[in-house]
Amino acid sequence: MGRVDDQSEQPGLSTGAEVVVNRLLAEGVDVCFANPGTSEMHFVAALDAVPAMRPVLCLFEGVASGAADGYARIAGRPAATLLHLGPGMANALANLHNARRAFSPVVNVVGDHATYHQSLDAPLESDIEALGQWTHGSVHRPDSAADLDILVREAVQSATAPPGRVATVILPADYSWEATAQKPLLDNISEVEPEPGDIDIDVAAAGELLRTQAEHAVLLLGGGATAADGLRAAARIRAAAGARVLVETFPARLARGRDVPALERLGYLAEQATQQLSGATHLVLVGAKTPVSFFAYPGKPSVLVPDGATVHHLAVEDLSGLADELGGAAPTVPPSEPGAPPSGPLNPQNLAQVIAALLPENAIISDEANTSGVFLPAATASSPPHDVLTLTGGAIGQGLPVAVGAAVAAPHRPVIALQSDGSAAYTISALWTMAREQLDITVVILNNRAYAILQLELMRVGTRADGERSRSLLDLSRPDIDFASIAQGFGVPASRAGTAEELADQFRAALAEPGPHLIDAVLPTWSPG
Amino acid sequence: MGRVDDQSEQPGLSTGAEVVVNRLLAEGVDVCFANPGTSEMHFVAALDAVPAMRPVLCLFEGVASGAADGYARIAGRPAATLLHLGPGMANALANLHNARRAFSPVVNVVGDHATYHQSLDAPLESDIEALGQWTHGSVHRPDSAADLDILVREAVQSATAPPGRVATVILPADYSWEATAQKPLLDNISEVEPEPGDIDIDVAAAGELLRTQAEHAVLLLGGGATAADGLRAAARIRAAAGARVLVETFPARLARGRDVPALERLGYLAEQATQQLSGATHLVLVGAKTPVSFFAYPGKPSVLVPDGATVHHLAVEDLSGLADELGGAAPTVPPSEPGAPPSGPLNPQNLAQVIAALLPENAIISDEANTSGVFLPAATASSPPHDVLTLTGGAIGQGLPVAVGAAVAAPHRPVIALQSDGSAAYTISALWTMAREQLDITVVILNNRAYAILQLELMRVGTRADGERSRSLLDLSRPDIDFASIAQGFGVPASRAGTAEELADQFRAALAEPGPHLIDAVLPTWSPG
Incomplete structure (x- = not known):
């Protein structure tokens, strides 16, 4: 097991690094995509003492952060990353940006210099907070070694509060190697508030809209609505009301294949997306953001909502209720098989x-x-x-x-x-x-x-x-x-x-x-x- | 040549991207390590119109930024990087951090969304300024397309003002594709102030110190003092006064080989560095920072300056004057050759x-x-x-x-x-x-x-x-x-x-x-x- 030979070891107390690993586990985080350096060595040693945490070594931090994103999209819960000070966090950022856009919960553990070393501008010193904030997530820096248990809990709760985000725990090396009694966890730790919903239409109003104006309405599905249940409900709505249904351009996780309706995705090319949305006077977003083009192009619109159209937000969990309200039956999909593999030069x-x-x-x-x-x-x-x-x-x-x-x-x-x-x-x-x-x-x-x-x-x-x-x-x-x-x-x-x-x-x-x-x-x- | 088919093209005017490339060239920047994306396509097209700029394609932004660092260390002047919005800049950061520590001048050109697209939170939107500021360099965002010429000049001047830093130009796509008359360059454009020097000892005082207390003095060389001239001057000082001379642990560019004195480098391990500096009561820094250990270790000091020692800063350009003052003759180095290549299993x-x-x-x-x-x-x-x-x-x-x-x-x-x-x-x-x-x-x-x-x-x-x-x-x-x-x-x-x-x-x-x-x-x- 990991051992601290330092005099700060006290019988019966865990090192700060062990506290962090144990708290991550208690909050359901049991995989750590790691690219450690010197300031994370006590965390590494703690992995021997706390074997339930699975470490996965990555040779570059962008692999660790992208893996945490992919893990969250499939597991529905966060993995941790282990990163080495500011430059390690910097290398992780691009895939944390993708995780942010996927609303994937991710918990970064970023080792930092010992607190008393931070003012010395040692070679690896940099502003880790600024990088954490760049992800639009939460940044958690302990004020003392005794804060670690509470702090890690808050970080996991922040990451997992709907719709999901990147939380970054900064772990100074001295707090990591000290064995310090932890402040007690509160029974009702302050919950991170989910981002305020902007839901502005309910099942009844959406049903009325679709019954009367389906030919001018488009449902755009994103986020949780692109799971199989959401796609099936949307297909029932389409069958019952005749409304157009689209899936956002780049869904975080999209159910596909012969058991789920193959709904068209909004095109990456603005020209194509404009065509798909043309004539719509009502755009009902279900877990999706207001569609904008990926880039701006000279003389082309950036906002893809047709001029004068009204944008509504329907809750993802109301999708199947709306299908019921409209009386939509599941469309029968004729069983089909993909064709046999073709031949010839690859294209x-x-x-x-x-x-x-x-x-x-x-x-x-x-x-x-x-x-x-x-x-x-x-x-x-x-x-x-x-x-x-x-x-x-x-x-x-x-x-x-x-x-x-x-x-x-x-x-x-x-x-x-x-x-x-x-x-x-x-x-x-x-x-x-x-x-x-x-x-x-x-x-x-x-x-x-x-x-x-x-x-x-x-x-x-x-x-x-x-x-x-x-x-x-x-x-x-x-x-x-x-x-x-x-x-x-x-x-x-x-x-x-x-x-x-x-x-x-x-x-x-x-x-x-x-x-x-x-x-x-x-x-x-x-x-x- | 690069052509803009957009209606904004006006006869006789260059696109913003061409202005940027031409201004970089006029300021002596003629190599661009590039990893472009959609928002940089006009810059890419401008390279055909302005063939004096050499583009070097890199498959990852960290290669581009590290290459710009290496280029600056050898050429003594900046190269440009071409990066794709915030995520591209993020991937470049780790090696920009190394460039910052090397005081290498680097000019980043970071493409951004068109100005009118930036408020839409399109998928690649992020806070590019925050990333630029993380490098402790200057960030230059134009207020209008007409600012580009002035702005690029300011960025190059900022990057090259001693001791050298990272300057980041943010180039919105619409400013890049517009052909806009540029504001005139001022005759005396406001010069970026070099970082205030903290030189506190001159040749006479340093000479006096070394004549009287050489056995308790250490010269630590860094920055410009690790070129061949600096090393030779330091070796003359050592020969004349008997003071210890060390080179900083990780010099940006260190002259080596049989024609220059082989001066010992300060050890990476704090234990070793402490030994090298032990007994010193005066530490004379010449282009070097106050030595601190790379990391903190339990029970070991972080600051490597011996307790009670006085730290002095001597200007790099005073080093040979100090050698003259002390009357140091160049030590004769017996000509030597490295041994013949050895044999056996590699170690x-x-x-x-x-x-x-x-x-x-x-x-x-x-x-x-x-x-x-x-x-x-x-x-x-x-x-x-x-x-x-x-x-x-x-x-x-x-x-x-x-x-x-x-x-x-x-x-x-x-x-x-x-x-x-x-x-x-x-x-x-x-x-x-x-x-x-x-x-x-x-x-x-x-x-x-x-x-x-x-x-x-x-x-x-x-x-x-x-x-x-x-x-x-x-x-x-x-x-x-x-x-x-x-x-x-x-x-x-x-x-x-x-x-x-x-x-x-x-x-x-x-x-x-x-x-x-x-x-x-x-x-x-x-x-x-």
Whole structure:
């Protein structure tokens, strides 16, 4: 077990680090995605004394934070991260941004210098609070070692209060190594208030609206409404009232497959979204935010709500009541199967067909396929039921870490990471954690040797790059990246597929074997159409 | 050339993005380490219109910021980075922290949403200013598109004002695509004030101090004093007065090799540093900060200045005057050569001997060798003259990016990156940029399959990890990482060395060929001694 040789050890008392680990466990947090440094060594030692906490080593902090996001989306409760001072927190931020946009509860434990060391501006000193606040979450810094027990409880409660957020505990090294009696927990610790709801329409009013103006109404589902129950209720509403129903562009967790209605997602391209919402005079948001375009484009609208339309907010838990109110019966979906795997040189369309045809029961898809993934939603509509986790905050490098977290949360579900090549490079060391933990993840790299999304966006923002210099920044060839070689370097068995048949064979084999596999799916080099 | 099809184009006017690129060039910034996204597409297009700016694509923002740091340390002037909104800036922060500690001038250009889009809380919206301020640098946000020319000039001046800092320009997409007349540059633009100096001792007083109390005085050199001239002056002072002379623990750029005095560096371990400074009653800082331990440890002092000692600050430019004042002659250094390359199974000591024996003339060493690199300073003292760039801010993942920047700054100097395995994983995609740009970099991975520094630190903070769970967080085996395979995946020719002879053969071959190479030097698995 972890031992403190320091004179501050007192019989019968735990070190601060042990208090933190024990309190996390008592509040239901039993996985820690860790990238520790010197200031976290007592926390590391405490893991031996408190074996119920599962540590998962990540080789980069952005893997730890993305894994905590993926874990929360599947487990429905937070994991901890263990990060090394400000620079460690900084490396975690991009995927904490995605977690924030997914409303995933995450509890960061960020080691800090001993309190008496903080004023010395030692090399690793920086403003950790500022980074915690950047996530729009709560930041918890103890005033004394005796505060740790209460403080960690408050942090977990803050993270898990609906709709979920990032909570950051700053753990000074001296508080971590001291063995100090803790202040008693209060019976009724002050609860963090959930964010004020802005629900402004109830079942009766929504029912009236849809009975009278369904052809001019759109239901937009997000957050908790994209689980299977929400999608089924929305499909009943659509069947009964004839209203349009859409799912937000990047849901945190979307139920998919043949047992749930395949509802259209609001398009990423503003042009497409504008078309989907055209003519609507009432937009009923259910767990979704008011839709805005991802970026601004010259001469195009940023707010996607049609001019003059009224925006309503319906509570997610009222969705099935609304379906009942409207008397909607569950639409009968004709049983269907995805087609047999296709053949021929690989392209985005037959790649999607292969994945759809072979997708196992109850899979989890971590989807950062980006441009090359456009055919996936249609192809997988009749695959077995599965969940899809998407890029909620637009900070790329999310897909592989989220797959790690999902696989830790659901060890008996196959996880498929559909990952574009450019985005894969940001947090590629996630592969090593997959190997270390022998996670059942099949990574498919959609390798088109380009930041294809940027070649598209370059045109959409109203400019052109005819020149070699600008093209060089959007092209990932020279040299081509061999992801199979990289994966093998990180200990993940890997192969390359150039045809649909090869992909099907390799995907089937990867799914049949335990542990992680990577398939580098070599697509035609992308160029704007 | 870059063209704006938007109606805002006016004849004779440049887009905001072109203004920014042109102003950077006018201020002497002609390299841009870039990881762009949609909001930076006009900047990308402008690179075609303004071909004097050299864009260098990086696959992760931490590579771009570390490269800008390495570039500044060698070129003595800033490079630009191009980053994508808050999450892109977040990924750059850890190496900006190192740049801050190195006093490297860096100019970040961070694309932001169009100004009218910023209030919509679109998915990528976040507080970019907060991240810029975290670097302790300046943040420049234009109030209008007409401000860009002035603003970029101010940012470059802020970055380059002594001693050097990180300046961040926030570039909204609409200002970037608009073609707007610029406010005229003022003749005397308000200069950024250099940080107030705290110089409190001049040549005469320092001379008097050293003549009378040399045996109780220590000169600690940092910043600009670690160039060859400073080291020679300090060696003359030591020879004349008999004072102890030390170099700070992690210098930004340290001249080394047989033409410069091999001055001892202040130890990383507080125990060692305390020993080096013991008995000093006067500590004369020359470009260095007051020494403090990297971390706090139970029962050990954090401030390394001996009790009761007086701390003085001497200006770097007074160092050679002080040597003259004391009448110090340059010590004659007997000509020496490093020994012939050794043989036998590889270990940290013979690895250092191989590097030292084969180090080419005028090399640059990017040193993130950490625990495995302890024998390097002694071994390379008689190697040909070279510069060493170290981990100034303790944020690991710095060595490979800094090597990229150094190689771009000095295309005719061989760059050697000595890189520990754990740290290499943070920013490993730097290898791809080395391949893309065909940079003459030889990476040697000191692969001991452990966070050895943490195994050491675990003991030093007064705790132990006897258990499997804590050990699992400090060990990088299961699976072992094959860096040669990873390097080949990123397009860098690579090999593995298990003996000193193999390392010597491979190192010689890598130096003889242009372009990047990686050698995965397999050391005995580290365990605390």
